[in-house]
Structures are given as C-alpha cells and as structure tokens.
Amino acid sequence: DVKVTQSSRYLVKRTGEKVFLECVQDMDHENMFWYRQDPGLGLRLIYFSYDVKMKEKGDIPEGYSVSREKKERFSLILESASTNQTSMYLCASSSPDRPYEQYFGPGTRLTVT
Amino acid sequence: DAKTTQPTSMDCAEGRAANLPCNHSTISGNEYVYWYRQIHSQGPQYIIHGLKNNETNEMASLIITEDRKSSTLILPHATLRDTAVYYCIVRVDEGGSQGNLIFGKGTKLSVKP
Numbered sequence: 001d002v003k004v005t006q007s008s009r010y011l012v013k014r015t016g017e018k019v020f021l022e023c024v025q026d027m028d029h030e031n032m033f034w035y036r037q038d039p040g041l042g043l044r045l046i047y048f049s050y051d052v053k054m055k056e057k058g059d060i061p062e063g064y065s066v067s068r069e070k071k072e073r074f075s076l077i078l079e080s081a082s083t084n085q086t087s088m089y090l091c092a093s094s095s096p097d098r099p100y101e102q103y104f105g106p107g108t109r110l111t112v113t
Numbered sequence: 114d115a116k117t118t119q120p121t122s123m124d125c126a127e128g129r130a131a132n133l134p135c136n137h138s139t140i141s142g143n144e145y146v147y148w149y150r151q152i153h154s155q156g157p158q159y160i161i162h163g164l165k166n167n168e169t170n171e172m173a174s175l176i177i178t179e180d181r182k183s184s185t186l187i188l189p190h191a192t193l194r195d196t197a198v199y200y201c202i203v204r205v206d207e208g209g210s211q212g213n214l215i216f217g218k219g220t221k222l223s224v225k226p
Contacts, residue, residue: 004156031212042215042216043157043216059213092214100212102157102159102214103159104156104158107156
C-alpha cells in the first residue's frame with residue numbers, strides 16, 4: 001500500500017520559532033509537494049520539487065523554505081513562525097508521468113501562538 | 114484551466130449508489146477530469162481520472178459526457194466511510210506539467226444509515 005507519512009499530526013509552536021515539517025514517501029516518486037489548507041481558501045501550493053536538490057516556488061512561498069536531500073524526503077521549513085502560518089499542512093507525491101495523480105499524507109495541524 | 118461547478122452538498126443512503134455531478138463546460142480538448150475526496154481530518158485521496166472515455170477502478174466509476182462538458186462520479190454502493198468532500202478538478206496532464214492541484218469547494222457527501 002502506497003504511503004506518504006508526515007512527522008507530526010499536531011504541532012504547537014511559538015511565534016519566532018524555527019519549525020521543521022518532515023514528509024517521507026515510499027513510492028519512489030520524483031515529484032513532491034507542500035500545500036497548506038485553510039477554511040474558505042482551499043489548498044494552496046507552497047513549494048514543490050521535481051527531483052533531489054531541486055525546488056520550485058508555488059503560489060505562496062513567502063515565509064517558507066524547503067529541503068530535498070533524498071528522493072523520499074521533502075522538508076518544509078518555517079524560518080520564523082508567525083501566527084498567520086497557523087494552518088493544516090499537507091505533503092503529497094506523484095510520478096512525473098502522472099503529475100496530478102497525487103498521494104497525500106495525513107496532514108500536520110500547526111498552531112503558532 | 115477550465116472552471117468546475119459542483120453542488121455544495123448531497124445525501125445518499127447507505128448501500129445505494131452515490132452519483133456526484135460536475136460541470137466543466139469550458140473544458141478544452143487536452144484537459145483531464147480528476148476526482149479526489151477528503152475525509153474529515155485526513156489528507157485528500159485520489160479517486161480516479163479520465164479524458165473522454167468512461168473509467169472504472171476499485172473505488173469508483175467516472176462517466177464523462179460525449180461533449181465532455183460534464184461528468185459524474187459514481188460510488189456504486191456507498192458506505193458510511195464514503196462521507197467526505199468530493200472534488201472535481203480539471204487539469205492538462207502532459208509531460209512537464211507543474212502538478213499544482215487546484216481544489217474548489219467540492220461537494221459534501223453525507224452517507225446516511
């Protein structure tokens with residue numbers, strides 16, 4: 001069974017902290033994505049990666065960075081967390097020949113206080 | 114990308130077929146129709162996709178009208194676990210696609226005993 005896992009289901013951090021969200025997939029997918037989901041705004045793409053050490057900005061990259069050192073792992077970094085980054089964060093992966101057939105992790109609900 | 118229109122909510126009796134419609138009247142010839150669902154507090158789940166032929170897999174069937182302006186996702190025997198928000202998404206699926214999924218508001222399907 002295909003699997004995308006995220007390091008935490010729930011996370012509470014303070015304003016100004018550096019936050020790491022980890023995502024691991026076991027499908028040998030080249031593509032990996034980070035989205036955030038907020039009520040009324042749907043899913044919005046933060047960053048994505050086509051391959052190891054490659055990254056591309058999505059629609060809302062400000063305040064975030066990413067790291068992809070290994071094919072199976074894609075990390076989202078909040079350099080200095082702010083309250084407006086309180087959200088559900090979702091990681092996904094797909095193969096390049098089926099970029100829209102994405103497999104999502106369970107999500108991390110991040111609260112920044 | 115073509116815009117999609119779905120009903121806000123639908124009810125279905127357990128064990129009966131759930132037919133979820135989607136209108137995509139401005140779809141272009143190279144755009145695929147994708148369906149995802151999101152069960153409460155979980156990440157979105159890919160269901161099925163198609164271009165112009167009807168498709169079936171272990172989860173659902175996808176019926177696309179001949180003019181491709183609308184489609185219907187069919188869950189043949191709905192269970193309580195199928196209660197979720199169902200999203201219809203139209204995207205061009207070709208090599209080099211960014212893979213950015215854009216979720217609208219979807220249809221909230223409630224399966225009732």
